[in-house]
Amino acid sequence: xxxxxDCLRRxxxxxxxxxxDRFHLPDxxxxxxxxxxxxxxxxLPARLHATLAREWGEGLIRSWNDADWIGLPRRLGAxxxxxxxxxxxxxxxADSTSINLYKLLLGGLALRPGRQVVLAxxxxxPTDLYMAEGAAARAAGIVVRRVESDAELLAAIDETxxxxxxxHVDFRSGRLHDMAVVTAAAHAAGALVLWDLAHxxxxxxxxxxxxxxxxxxxxxxxxxxxxxxxxAFLYVAEALxxxxxxxxxxxxxxxxxxxxxxxxxxxxxxxxxxxxxPPVLSMAALQAALALxxxxxxxxxxxxxxxxxGLFIDLVEARCPGLExxxxxxxxxxxxxxxxxxxxxxxxxxxxIGRDVIGDFRxxxxxxxxxxxxxxxxxxxxxxxxxxxxxxxxEAWRDPRYRARAAVT
Amino acid sequence: xxxxxDCLRRxxxxxxxxxxDRFHLPDxxxxxxxxxxxxxxxxLPARLHATLAREWGEGLIRSWNDADWIGLPRRLGAxxxxxxxxxxxxxxxADSTSINLYKLLLGGLALRPGRQVVLAxxxxxPTDLYMAEGAAARAAGIVVRRVESDAELLAAIDETxxxxxxxHVDFRSGRLHDMAVVTAAAHAAGALVLWDLAHxxxxxxxxxxxxxxxxxxxxxxxxxxxxxxxxAFLYVAEALxxxxxxxxxxxxxxxxxxxxxxxxxxxxxxxxxxxxxPPVLSMAALQAALALxxxxxxxxxxxxxxxxxGLFIDLVEARCPGLExxxxxxxxxxxxxxxxxxxxxxxxxxxxIGRDVIGDFRxxxxxxxxxxxxxxxxxxxxxxxxxxxxxxxxEAWRDPRYRARAAVT
Numbered sequence: 001x002x003x004x005x006d007c008l009r010r011x012x013x014x015x016x017x018x019x020x021d022r023f024h025l026p027d028x029x030x031x032x033x034x035x036x037x038x039x040x041x042x043x044l045p046a047r048l049h050a051t052l053a054r055e056w057g058e059g060l061i062r063s064w065n066d067a068d069w070i071g072l073p074r075r076l077g078a079x080x081x082x083x084x085x086x087x088x089x090x091x092x093x094a095d096s097t098s099i100n101l102y103k104l105l106l107g108g109l110a111l112r113p114g115r116q117v118v119l120a121x122x123x124x125x126p127t128d129l130y131m132a133e134g135a136a137a138r139a140a141g142i143v144v145r146r147v148e149s150d151a152e153l154l155a156a157i158d159e160t161x162x163x164x165x166x167x168h169v170d171f172r173s174g175r176l177h178d179m180a181v182v183t184a185a186a187h188a189a190g191a192l193v194l195w196d197l198a199h200x201x202x203x204x205x206x207x208x209x210x211x212x213x214x215x216x217x218x219x220x221x222x223x224x225x226x227x228x229x230x231x232a233f234l235y236v237a238e239a240l241x242x243x244x245x246x247x248x249x250x251x252x253x254x255x256x257x258x259x260x261x262x263x264x265x266x267x268x269x270x271x272x273x274x275x276x277x278p279p280v281l282s283m284a285a286l287q288a289a290l291a292l293x294x295x296x297x298x299x300x301x302x303x304x305x306x307x308x309x310g311l312f313i314d315l316v317e318a319r320c321p322g323l324e325x326x327x328x329x330x331x332x333x334x335x336x337x338x339x340x341x342x343x344x345x346x347x348x349x350x351x352x353i354g355r356d357v358i359g360d361f362r363x364x365x366x367x368x369x370x371x372x373x374x375x376x377x378x379x380x381x382x383x384x385x386x387x388x389x390x391x392x393x394x395e396a397w398r399d400p401r402y403r404a405r406a407a408v409t
Numbered sequence: 410x411x412x413x414x415d416c417l418r419r420x421x422x423x424x425x426x427x428x429x430d431r432f433h434l435p436d437x438x439x440x441x442x443x444x445x446x447x448x449x450x451x452x453l454p455a456r457l458h459a460t461l462a463r464e465w466g467e468g469l470i471r472s473w474n475d476a477d478w479i480g481l482p483r484r485l486g487a488x489x490x491x492x493x494x495x496x497x498x499x500x501x502x503a504d505s506t507s508i509n510l511y512k513l514l515l516g517g518l519a520l521r522p523g524r525q526v527v528l529a530x531x532x533x534x535p536t537d538l539y540m541a542e543g544a545a546a547r548a549a550g551i552v553v554r555r556v557e558s559d560a561e562l563l564a565a566i567d568e569t570x571x572x573x574x575x576x577h578v579d580f581r582s583g584r585l586h587d588m589a590v591v592t593a594a595a596h597a598a599g600a601l602v603l604w605d606l607a608h609x610x611x612x613x614x615x616x617x618x619x620x621x622x623x624x625x626x627x628x629x630x631x632x633x634x635x636x637x638x639x640x641a642f643l644y645v646a647e648a649l650x651x652x653x654x655x656x657x658x659x660x661x662x663x664x665x666x667x668x669x670x671x672x673x674x675x676x677x678x679x680x681x682x683x684x685x686x687p688p689v690l691s692m693a694a695l696q697a698a699l700a701l702x703x704x705x706x707x708x709x710x711x712x713x714x715x716x717x718x719g720l721f722i723d724l725v726e727a728r729c730p731g732l733e734x735x736x737x738x739x740x741x742x743x744x745x746x747x748x749x750x751x752x753x754x755x756x757x758x759x760x761x762i763g764r765d766v767i768g769d770f771r772x773x774x775x776x777x778x779x780x781x782x783x784x785x786x787x788x789x790x791x792x793x794x795x796x797x798x799x800x801x802x803x804e805a806w807r808d809p810r811y812r813a814r815a816a817v818t
Contacts, residue, residue, distance in 0.1 A: 037470045045458060052457070060442065127685065229685075277638045281636045363667070
């Protein structure tokens, strides 16, 4: 059986161990919620301060040119591209994941006229379903069909389907789709695939181009550590860029925004998916957070992620009776997060936070833990399970202060 | 005739003079582009740093509750409300102006079924037209009708019009609409009015409630000094909040986002106009920028704005032959900006920037200058005209380096 010393030894041998120091992590805290909000990169405040003081404070309006603020959506997209297996000009940073999904879904529907179905998973992240329903309501005759399982998904992909919209890693269970298999199945039926990478980008290597993926959106405040509510990204495969219309045709998606022309003319490439003025301060923060990624060996990242999640599953199952695994046991079928079920899940998570281990709760009964391989250590896994076991053994979750629901869970 | 000493005396007597020190303004620079990007508030970097270090760095995910990040859209909306004559619960901060306009336009169209027309001005800010066309394309049978003049506008408001969409202050000419008159005319015909306040909020007092205005959007990086690309706001009159649908139904507009329910249920009030996760860092910056506004006497602000723009018009017309005024001469008919026409406008603006006076150029021939009353002084007006006169007298704009167009103008 693994010991705490074994964990310390694994940390000492971890090829990614040097990255932990690149983040601010409060003393004594075991942070297993980087799948919801990544921690503050140490270099970020100084870089953001330079944007404030030099670019905004001194440069003022001139910085749109001199500091290339206008190029930030493309520059940040190019920095994300290698993490998702895309070419630099196939990714831009803009708006929120919800809004980008709306853009690409309506755009994708226009490329498949005569088809009526957006295929989605019933358990996907709710905003994806809401925005898909919102987009469907704006496109005559379109319905969102929800499937309950992978088997049902593959069976439902037929010539009525315009777009298959999937979350790469499920936000509750951590289940990982085989992107190449699903994309191929969709293409065989003539459908497009739109991937939501919110819970996979920065958690594992992604190969959009290799899988032939058409469209994708993703979030930068989880494993990419861009800060709370950091701007999202979107991907449009090069082959689709010239034909995919702009569903939200704002001025920065215009071919020549500074002509201030009365009529819209879409920019030739992915730029047409830009809409309003880019949020420069948020983008400067994200730029600082993205700076370390070229140093990261993504294969080592995935190997450590699988080792951390595997160790957590093993230790919890050995030491925490009453918890039921809700994440695929096969390492290749999951992302970098693990969920367990327990009827007192909410209070258990709160009690655990009271003992300086931060995970989160997802209704109705899921305890969810994220293992960001850049800064989570094997010894953190050990300590988290130790405290989880004690919370359960002591029934600490019965304390009323752990049972009152906060606004945000 | 006014002298430079007169200007210095007026500055010494200016009731708003103490606000200039609240901003970082580079030494020797005359900044007349706050209508495009406001300068850095001095308190902002320290406040943003506290959000980074304490709320994000130490608080991590807990700050959604503990620092009330989740309440930022409403709290910032409530801070903007008094500047636009609205009640605190009628304004939220979210997304970009373009996207908010799309939301409210589609929402407004749903409240006027059977009417086919969105009425807009041909010369309005282009993104408004583009987004209106984009929204119209998503609502069966809707057309955007463009009018060329105020007379044509009032004549065109009839029972076919669902929404009158207007920019309160024209981005080129600075022409100010009479909000009460136009809103009353729209209501008399049964139409809604959607105001774009981008060039008026923070530049002059606005009375949405008093005018009976229905809907509004606005920008926070101009006269509100929230930083480049700062998040936008939207206003929905209380009476419409329960019936106006959410055109972009993202998870944070859900009645209970943290139930993660499979089906969308709109939040009861204006919150349904939220969509994705709020950009906390940008919002923290904006919060710092909004902190000084409760101290500002809006009547004094308007009086100084009219005095600055009037002085500028007088001095330019006296000293700068060849420039033609493109802004209403009557103080009550303009916002806080002044535009002049000249066929060499672009190069003249560049030459002026070379002499440390920053205005901007708007195609095809407009030199545009903004006079933000919180930090622009009478002596700045004097110095700007002095240098503009010398650029013209010396024909400094003939220099080829001033003629090469930058990416952003």
